[in-house]
Amino acid sequence: MGELKLMKGNEAIAEAAIRAGVDAYFGYPITPQSEVIEYFMAEKPHERTGMVVLQAESEVAAINMVYGAAASGKKAMTSSSSPGISLKMEGISYMAGAELPGVILNVVRGGPGLGTIQPSQADYFQATKGGGHGDYRLIVLAPSSVQEMADFVKLAFDLSFKYRNPVMILSDGVIGQMMEKVELSAPVPRRTEEELIRECPWATTGKPAGRERNIITSLNLDPAKQEQHNIHLQEKYRQIEASEVRFEKFHCDDAEYLIMAYGSSARISQKSVQIARAKGIKAGLLRPITLFPFPKDEVNKLAGQVKGILNVEMNAGQMVEDIRLAVAGKIPVEHHGRMGGMIPSPEEIVTALEKKLIGG
Amino acid sequence: MTEEIIIAGFGGQGVLSMGKILAYSGIMQDQEVSWMPSYGPEMRGGTANVTVILSDERISSPILTRYDTAIILNQQSMDKFEPMVKPGGTLIYDGNGITRHPERKDIKIYRIDAADEAARMGLAKIFNMIVLGGYLKVKPLVSLENVIQGLKKSLPARYHHLIPDNEKALHRGMEIIAEAN
Structure with missing residues (x-):
């Protein structure tokens, strides 16, 4: 049995991320999920695992930092609440287009606009139907306990790298703010550079002689090629539908x-x-x-x-x-x-x- | 066993931390627990409340409108939560600042003048532990040893020298709680 703690959902997800060997968290505070970055900052994960935690200058900067880290094969995540997630949508669409893994936590509050800071589930359409532009899908996980907030970090990264697709953890103010008993799994070390190069042959890890350049982009000016890319993405989503229903x-x-x-x-x-x-x-x-x-x-x-x-x-x-x-x-x-x-x-x-x- | 509790009062009375210590005590006793605070604008002055559930089984809703026990520490909370106690349930209140005392006939009512007692003891900060002691006298669902363990878990190490005062307060609460109906 792992370690038992009494934690808020927002704290549990941060602790679980450190223990799951996540490489980086980029965030910007907003109620009701500010405890995520607060917990990270207090825990100094850099001293525990070498994980980078950075308060970005804005939500837009944070998601683009996730894009950059993910392009080099790193396990990177961000979190926000509804209005902040809207700001991240451009970056999320680019990640889906460039087939980049990464985890986005949305601790949903009431909307539209700035709305309230109380719990809501008004972002279901945004999360499941592609909140950004273009024909894309996120894998969307909905935790209903503090335990699942912790457990879904590893699951989200596993799915995200398996399909090279961003994963959203769609939570809400209740799950983020409440405390429950949570069993934390034993820490695993972050991936080494050698493991990363082996497991992510697509990542921009430095071009060795004898292999093609790895190009990470969502831009394709030739519509015929873009359509082929769209068809590939849709096939991937159908495969996810066939294999990952929970x-x-x-x-x-x-x-x-x-x-x-x-x-x-x-x-x-x-x-x-x-x-x-x-x-x-x-x-x-x-x-x-x-x-x-x-x-x-x-x-x-x-x-x-x-x-x-x-x-x-x-x-x-x-x-x-x-x-x-x-x-x-x-x-x-x-x-x-x-x-x-x-x-x-x-x-x-x-x-x-x-x-x-x-x-x- | 499932015990659904609301603890409600002013911000700064230690409402949330009392609930947290109770929840930790439940974990020490192998119970399932949940702790759901009111958060948001009401935290910035005014009322604060927390729902704590202790159970032998998996807990369903962390949000409730009917409670086995209400621990009430100000008048606003009395007005809001007295009607939400289940018939046959328990209401515990501090008389300090209460202008309208509870009126229900179908619930058990206890009064604990913890604010006055904390002032007498010269330990204003352990007010909430006096209240918790009173609750444990009425509803001994977790043992005092496990509450002390819960305190150790929920207090940062730099405050552990305060645990004897907290223990004293728990005992005092057990002594002074009195039936009010």
């Missing part, structure tokens, strides 16, 4: 009604399932862990079993569109959400289930 089921075996939620909404909905079951309603919860790739086959399968699906999100209804696509009209799909930094209560979700799906 989800968790809670009381789904005999469920007649299904709640779908991710992140902190899934934690709240888990209690709603317990309350509903105590009232005699056979409810279950399907929690997507990957938002892209979305668990559409599982949703479609459960649509053959349950009478209806209630989507619960802290937004006006975004994931509900993906659910409806997967269900393809087989059963009713309704949405219950709160916005602007308001958080639904377990009881109001049960009431929504009763009113919108069960009738009564």
Whole structure:
């Protein structure tokens, strides 16, 4: 068993990054995720593993530092909250175009604009549909506990390097700010230069005699070549959809009604399932862990079993569109959400289930 | 066992750290724990509250609207959280600054005048540990030894010389808490 600690989600992700052998973090503070950079600064990771932690002059600078580090094969990450993530979108699109690995944490707060500093899930569309320009996808992981904030750092980097694609960890103010028991895995050393050159033959590590230059760019002025690149990217996304879907089921075996939620909404909905079951309603919860790739086959399968699906999100209804696509009209799909930094209560979700799906 | 607690008062009363020590004590006792603070504008002066859950099972929602126990340290929090205690639940409050005392008949109410006691002891900073002592008397879900362990874990080493005072405060809280209904 690893070391047990009581930590905030924001602290756990920073500690886990140091332990996972991440090479660099570039960030800029914004509520509700400033504890990430605060924790890094207090821990002096440079003294522990040689990891670079730098407060950039802006969010735009931070994401471009991630681009630069990633181009040379380094494991680099950044974090921000919604308005700051919007600023990073240009850099993220460039990373997707240049096929660069890297991890971006979004601890979502209410929007649009500067919005509030309270928890929200209003950035689902931005994260899963390509928030920057161009036809691209991020792999999107949605942690719903402090433990997953820690565990998903390694998972995110593994996926990111496997597919040479940026990965977003889509969290929210609840998961970032709350403290839970977290089991930390044993530290692993950062990759050596020799390991990096072996594992990332594409990286700009210095051209030896006898190999072609490695060029990292998202610019391709020949449209025919660019289309070939687009086709290659799309094939990669289809492969990700075929291989990397992750989800968790809670009381789904005999469920007649299904709640779908991710992140902190899934934690709240888990209690709603317990309350509903105590009232005699056979409810279950399907929690997507990957938002892209979305668990559409599982949703479609459960649509053959349950009478209806209630989507619960802290937004006006975004994931509900993906659910409806997967269900393809087989059963009713309704949405219950709160916005602007308001958080639904377990009881109001049960009431929504009763009113919108069960009738009564 | 699942105990869902709200601790609410003014910023600076040690509300968040009391919750953190309680959560750490739960970890020492092999329980699942969660600690969810109110954060944001209310932190910058005014009220502060934290939801702490201790459980033998995996914890579902860290955010609640109904509590087994409410520990209430100012009037605003009394107005907000008294109605949110589950029937049969427990309300613990410090009488200092309270103008409207709790009125529910279907819950157990305890009063602990911890602010006055901390002033008498000349140790204003251990106010929250007196309250925590009172809570542990009423709800002995974690042992005093594990609370001391929790204190050691959550306090930086430079404050460890203060642990005896905190321990004294916990004991005093256990002595002075009194039923109020």
